[in-house]
Amino acid sequence: MSAKLPMAALVLCGSMLGTYAPAAKAGDVSNATLACYVDTSAFDQLTSDFCSSGWRPGQPNPTTAHFEVIGLAPGSYTFQWSVTGCGATAAWCNRSIRKDTSGGQPVTVTVTIQDTATGATKTVTATAEYIDIWT
Numbered sequence: 672m673s674a675k676l677p678m679a680a681l682v683l684c685g686s687m688l689g690t691y692a693p694a695a696k697a698g699d700v701s702n703a704t705l706a707c708y709v710d711t712s713a714f715d716q717l718t719s720d721f722c723s724s725g726w727r728p729g730q731p732n733p734t735t736a737h738f739e740v741i742g743l744a745p746g747s748y749t750f751q752w753s754v755t756g757c758g759a760t761a762a763w764c765n766r767s768i769r770k771d772t773s774g775g776q777p778v779t780v781t782v783t784i785q786d787t788a789t790g791a792t793k794t795v796t797a798t799a800e801y802i803d804i805w806t
Contacts, residue, residue, distance in 0.1 A: 700748075700792065701793065702743070703784050703793050704720065704740075704795055705720070708736075708737050709722055709768060712730060719741070721798050723801070726801055728805055733769040734767075738797055747786070750784055751782065
């Protein structure tokens with residue numbers, strides 16, 4: 672009886688070798704969002720649509736606002752950013768941001784994502800703000 676168990680396991684494993692898992696379907700841009708964080712000495716994490724951080728003395732001013740497209744299915748995409756200096760093949764973009772009391776303004780970035788295989792597109796926006804929490 673114990674000899675039959677290994678044979679059954681081999682038959683089961685052998686039959687699984689012929690299984691086929693379909694590749695991830697590209698073209699679904701519906702879950703894509705634009706996330707951001709304001710780069711400070713804190714443990715910054717991406718948040719969708721809006722991000723902010725507080726400035727204190729000793730932190731850099733200006734600093735960097737990092738924008739990144741998240742939620743895309745595996746595939747090939749192009750990106751048309753609303754700001755110059757961001758690459759058409761890059762899913763992220765960095766912009767300079769200043770604290771609000773020094774004449775700085777929130778930074779809003781928009782990107783249109785296009786799936787190169789299907790032509791499906793989606794436009795997403797996020798805003799980053801650097802707030803002076805010292806005053």
